[in-house]
Amino acid sequence: xxxxxxxxxxxxxxxxxxxxxxxxxxxxxxxxxxxxxxxxxxxxxxxxxxxxxxxxxxxxxxxxxxxxxxxxxxxxxxxxxxxxxxxxxxxxxxxxxxxxxxxxxxxxxxxxxxxxxxxxxxxxxxxxxxxxxxxxxxxxxxxxxxxxxxxxxxxxxxxxxxxxxxxxxxxxxxxxxxxxxxxxxxxxxxxxxxxxxxxxxxxxxxxxxxxxxxxxxxxxxxxxxxxxxxxxxxxxxxxxxxxxxxxxxxxxxxxxxxxxxxxxxxxxxxxxxxxxxxxxxxxxxxxxxxxxxxxxxxxxxxxxxxxxxxxxxxxxxxxxxxxxxxxxxxxxxxxxxxxxxxxxxxxxxxxxxxxxxxxxxxxxxxxxxxxxxxxxxxxxxxxxxxxxxxxxxxxxxxxxxxxxxxxxxxxxxxx
Numbered sequence: 028x029x030x031x032x033x034x035x036x037x038x039x040x041x042x043x044x045x046x047x048x049x050x051x052x053x054x055x056x057x058x059x060x061x062x063x064x065x066x067x068x069x070x071x072x073x074x075x076x077x078x079x080x081x082x083x084x085x086x087x088x089x090x091x092x093x094x095x096x097x098x099x100x101x102x103x104x105x106x107x108x109x110x111x112x113x114x115x116x117x118x119x120x121x122x123x124x125x126x127x128x129x130x131x132x133x134x135x136x137x138x139x140x141x142x143x144x145x146x147x148x149x150x151x152x153x154x155x156x157x158x159x160x161x162x163x164x165x166x167x168x169x170x171x172x173x174x175x176x177x178x179x180x181x182x183x184x185x186x187x188x189x190x191x192x193x194x195x196x197x198x199x200x201x202x203x204x205x206x207x208x209x210x211x212x213x214x215x216x217x218x219x220x221x222x223x224x225x226x227x228x229x230x231x232x233x234x235x236x237x238x239x240x241x242x243x244x245x246x247x248x249x250x251x252x253x254x255x256x257x258x259x260x261x262x263x264x265x266x267x268x269x270x271x272x273x274x275x276x277x278x279x280x281x282x283x284x285x286x287x288x289x290x291x292x293x294x295x296x297x298x299x300x301x302x303x304x305x306x307x308x309x310x311x312x313x314x315x316x317x318x319x320x321x322x323x324x325x326x327x328x329x330x331x332x333x334x335x336x337x338x339x340x341x342x343x344x345x346x347x348x349x350x351x352x353x354x355x356x357x358x359x360x361x362x363x364x365x366x367x368x369x370x371x372x373x374x375x376x377x378x379x380x381x382x383x384x385x386x387x388x389x390x391x392x393x394x395x396x397x398x399x400x401x402x403x404x405x406x407x408x409x410x411x412x413x414x415x416x417x418x419x420x421x422x423x424x425x426x427x428x429x430x431x432x433x434x435x436x437x438x439x440x441x442x
Contacts, residue, residue: 028069030133030198031126032062034102037095038120039063040074040088051117052124066091070205097201101194102126108190109170128169130202132162133195136174139163140192144181220252220406223264224277225397226356233293233375233421234277240417241410252406260322268400274407276400277414279373289400290411293418295373297393300363300384310389317369320351320362360384373397 038048039059049056067074074088102123106112111119139148139159149156167174174188184192222241227234242254257273264276265283281289299310307313351368353359356376362368364383373395377386399414401407 028065028130029126030098030102030105030128030130031124032065033095033098033130033202034120034123034126035059035062036066037092037099039082040084040092040095043082043084045082052121054124070208091205094201094205098198101197101201104194105170105191108172108187108194126169128166130198132166133199135159135162136166137192137195137199139175139182140184140188142181143183147181219255220275220404220410221255221257221273222275222277222410223257223259223267223273225261225264225279226258227376232356232379233418236421237277237414237417240421241413244413244417245410250406254410268402271402274402274404275410275414277397278400279395279397281398281400284400287400287402288408288411289398290415292397292399292415293375295375295395295397297371297389297395298374298377299369299387299389300360300372300377300380301369301387302363302367303383303385305367305369305385308387310387313369313387317367318351319370320353320359320368321370322353322356322359 035048035052035054035058038051039045039062042048045056045059045063048054049059052059063075070091072087072091073085074091075082075084077083103119105126106119106123109122111122135148135152135154138152139145142148142151145159145163146156149159152159163175170187170191172187172191173185174191175182176185222238224234224238238256242256245254257267259267261278261280264273264278267273268276268284268287276284277292281287299313301307301313301317305313305317307316351362353362356372359368359370359372360380360383363370364380374386375397377384397418399411401411
């Protein structure tokens with residue numbers, strides 16, 4: 028990372044505004060944003076986020092800004108060494124924001140100074156001597172100062188070189204302190220296995236039970252990878268898996284995830300859930316007589332349910348007005364159980380809440396599948412196989428009979 032980018036990012040964290048810093052330093056907003064993003068990548072830490080078009084600094088940015096303070100001070104001393112001691116604040120800051128010196132070049136300068144020899148430093152750094160000599164020459168050219176005297180026995184710091192050594196040592200120590208915390212976060216992230224699932228209907232749902240069984244058995248095996256769990260919509264799960272934010276996804280469609288490994292988790296069919304007090308016996312009557320709330324079309328279930336309801340009630344009144352998309356299954360269940368709505372769910376998700384809603388079969392069998400998709404990590408594959416095994420055991424054990432397809436004779440009692 029360039030020293031100028033660090034200087035820019037520190038000012039963004041202090042002011043909380045990309046555009047203000049861009050105007051102040053006479054840079055494009057994209058350049059300022061890139062510097063801030065580079066700092067976040069280097070430190071493995073989210074420092075800012077956008078909300079309603081405005082930049083907001085997060086709590087962690089305060090600690091990072093404090094850690095960058097010695098670097099900003101050292102940049103001021105570097106400006107004096109480079110002959111900018113008489114420059115006004117704005118002129119100096121404009122110069123500082125464009126410092127092209129990389130942190131790695133600073134580390135190499137310090138190594139040459141400590142070794143007293145470019146050749147010895149090059150061997151320790153596993154670099155070619157000409158490459159290292161060129162970097163030092165570029166550093167001297169930028170500062171306008173000679174930093175080393177080349178002698179027969181090696182390279183000795185000049186007076187300006189000793190000043191530069193103290194400045195660069197301050198920068199190096201401060202940066203290494205920030206990076207050491209980042210390295211630990213990287214190690215924790217590498218050990219953590221992140222699993223995302225579609226939002227369960229409640230603690231009694233098959234998703235919740237699968238994940239509970241997974242965590243219990245995973246920890247019993249004393250795995251080196253800690254598990255972290257998150258629930259989100261199917262569309263968000265796909266994006267999170269693609270971006271690497273999660274390693275495993277439980278979802279109702281693998282559309283768009285063809286490049287990932289995936290397995291079918293379980294099969295079920297779609298049913299209607301209706302208010303307990305409702306009396307309609309057909310899906311068409313339920314759809315025509317009640318407001319509908321269902322998962323959004325971004326989900327596999329929502330897309331299938333929307334198409335099915337449209338076909339069954341093409342002339343229903345207020346069609347566009349009383350269909351509500353909600354990607355929160357607990358909200359959907361509450362709307363059905365307490366507010367007169369109807370919705371569509373997979374049978375495995377509907378049966379555990381049969382005491383809260385009526386379950387009505389469709390007039391035609393509409394199969395659904397749930398899947399587990401995962402990335403290349405061995406731990407992700409191991410966890411996926413355990414999830415598949417947990418789902419198989421739950422749907423076959425006597426206690427899990429709520430997931431069976433009801434026979435014709437007991438559908439009325441289930442309703």
